[in-house]
Amino acid sequence: MLGLGLGLAVAIPISFLQIFAPQPFRFLASAYERVLRSIPLLVTLFLLFYGLPTFGIRLPPFTAAVIGVGLRSSAYQSQIFRGAILSISENQFRAALSIGMNRIRAFRHIVMPQALRLAIPPWTNELTIVLKDTSMAFALGVVELVRQGRYIIVATREPLVIYLTIAAIYLILTLLSNNTLGRLEKRLRIPGIGVEERVR
Amino acid sequence: MTFWQVIQQSWSPMLDGLQVTMQLTLLSIVFGLALGLFLALGKVYGWKPLRWFCTAFIEIIRGTPLLVQIFIIYFGLPPYGIRLSPLEAAVIAFSINSGAYQAEYLRGAIQSIPSGQMQAALSMGMTPWQGVISIIMPQALRRVIPPWTNEFIYLLKYTSLAYIIGTPELMAQARFVASRNYEYFQTYLFAALIYLSIVLVFSEFFGWVERKFRIPGFEFHK
Amino acid sequence: MNKEKEIVLRIEDVHKSFGENHVLRGVSMGIRRGETKILIGPSGTGKSTLLTCINMLTPPDAGKIWLLEDEITGSKRVNLLRQKIGFVFQDFSLFNHLTALGNVSIGLTKVKGMDRKKARKKALEELKQVGLEEKASSYPAQLSGGQKQRVAIARALAMDPQLILFDEPTSALDPELIGEVLGVMKKLANQGMTMLVVSHEMGFARSVADEVIFMEGGVIVEQGPPAQLFSSPKVERTGQFLSRLSGLFGEEGEK
C-alpha cells in the first residue's frame, strides 16, 4: 500500500514531465521510466538494501522494500497516466479552448476527467501487481506474509499446506481489490469511454 | 575496488548466470505458450466444465505471487515424493505462471476478432473448429504479438526470483560474487546493467520485428 | 436606423504558413451583423486554417483580425474573445465524458462562472432550440451524428456568441442526417445569427447565404451573392469548381 502510494506520488509528476516539459526534462523522465521498467524489482531491492550501505546509507528492510516497490511502480504508473492523457484526443482540447476555456481549465475539466476514467483499469492491474510484488520483500528479510509462513513451516513441517494458505490469502486480497475497483469503474462508467485492457 | 575491477573479476560467473537466465526464459515462454494456447482456447471455446476450469486456473495463477508458486513447487511437493531440481522447479513454475498470462493475452486477441469473421467462415461451409484454426487464430496470433513480447520481457525480469531456490541464474551469481568481494553496490549495479541492456536489446528487437511484419489493419490498438 | 449593419468580423491580409507550406496568402474579408457567409473551395485550400485563425486556435503569422472593436490578433485576452466566437467542428468534438446537457452547460459554469441552476436552465433552452431537450441526459456515444452536431451547435449558442464559425458541419454525417443539422443552421440564420460556414451544400448556400466566398490556393478568388456566383461567375476557376461540385453532389433544388 505504501509502495503504491509512493509510486503514485512519483508517477504523476513524471508523467506530466514527459508530456508537457521541455526537452531535457522530458528525456530524463523517459529515461527514468525506461530504466526502472527494465531492471528486475529484485535487483532494485538488492541495490537499495545491500548496495546503499557502501555509501553509508543503511535502510531498514521495510523502508528499502517500500522504496523499491514504490520506484518500480512509479515507472509503470507514469506510463499509465501518460497513455491515458495522450489518448484523449487533441480535438477535445481544441473544443474546450473554442468555448473560451484557458489551458489549465481545459485540462482540468475536459482532459483529466476522461483520462482518469481510462486509467482506472490499468491502475487496478498495477495495484494487484504491487500487492503480489510485496512477496519479493521476502528476499530482504522483511517480516511479511511469506516469511511468516516460513517460520511456521520450520515448526510444523507442512510446507504445502502453509504455502497454499499463503497463496489463498494473496488470492483473496487481489480478488477483493480488483472487485472494489471494478465496481468503482462501473459506477463512474460513461458510455463511449473506456477500453478493456489487461496487462501484466 | 573500482567498478571496472569488479566487472573484470566477475564477468565470467555473471555471463554463466545470464546463460541460465536466458535458458529459463526461453524454456518457460515456450511451455507457457503451449499452456496459454490450451487455456485460452478452453476458456473461449471449451464446453462448460473445461471453460470453468480454465478460467479458475488463470485467475488463481494471476492472483497469487510468483514467489509463492515457486515455493509451492520446490518446497511444497517433496513431502509427497516429488523432488525437483532448482532448475526444473523454476521452469515449471515460470511456465505455469506465464501460461496463465499468455492465455489472457490470447483470449483478448481472439475476442477482438469481429464475430463476422466466424460467421463468414461458417457460411463458407467450414466447421467451427476449422473456422477457429484457419480464420480466427491466424488473425488473433498477429494481434497477440505486442503483448506477447511484453510478456517475454516480464518473464525475463521475473526469472531473477529463481535465485531464491538456488537456480544459478544471473541474480544468484551476482549474490555469489558479492558475497566474496563485498562490493555489494557495484556488483548489483553490474547485474542491473546486464538486465537493462538485455531488456533494451530485446525490446528494440521486438519493436523492429513488429514494424517489419506489420499488416495494415492488424495494428494492436492499446 | 443605419441601413448598413455594424461589422462583426473583419479580417485583413491574414497570412499563415506551416513550415514551407504557405497556406493562407493574404485573406481579407468582413461580415456584418446577421449575415451568413458560405466559404467554399477545394480541399487543402486553407478554409479550416482560416476559421481556426479567427479564434486563434491557429495564430496567424501576419495580418489582423477584429471582432467588433477588439483586435483578436495579438490580444492577451484570447479566452475572453473566444467565448464570443462559437466554433462548430467537423468531427463534433463533444466532450465525451459529459452528457448533452453537461456539454452545453460546462462553458457557462466553468468559463462564465454562472451558477449551476441558471446554467442548467439556459442549457436546456439551447438544447430545445436545436430540438434535443429530451436527449439532455444522453452521453455523446448514445447520440447519432446529426444529434451530436446539434448538441455542438447548442454548446456554441450557450455562450451567446457574436458570431459562429462552422467547419464543414455536415461532411461527417450520413446523408439522411444532414438535413436536421442544416435545418437548425437555417433557423439560426433566420433569427439573425452571424455565421461563417465552410460547406459545400449548394442548396443550403443558395437559400441561406448572403454571400458565397470561393477560396483557392490560400486566397479569395471570388465572392458574391449565391445567385450571381452560381449562375454567372466572373472568374473561370470558380465556374470550373462549381460545375465539378454539382457533378459530385448533384444539383439539389432549393430547400
Ligand SMILES: Nc1ncnc2c1ncn2[C@@H]1O[C@H](COP(=O)(O)OP(=O)(O)O)[C@@H](O)[C@H]1O
Ligand atoms: N496544424 C497543421 N500543421 C501543418 N500543416 C497543416 C496544419 N493544418 C493544416 N495544414 C495544412 O494546411 C493546408 C490547408 O489545410 P486546411 O486549412 O485544413 O484546408 P481545407 O480546410 O481548405 O481543406 C493543408 O495543406 C494542410 O496539410
Ligand SMILES: [Mg+2]
Ligand atoms: Mg477543412
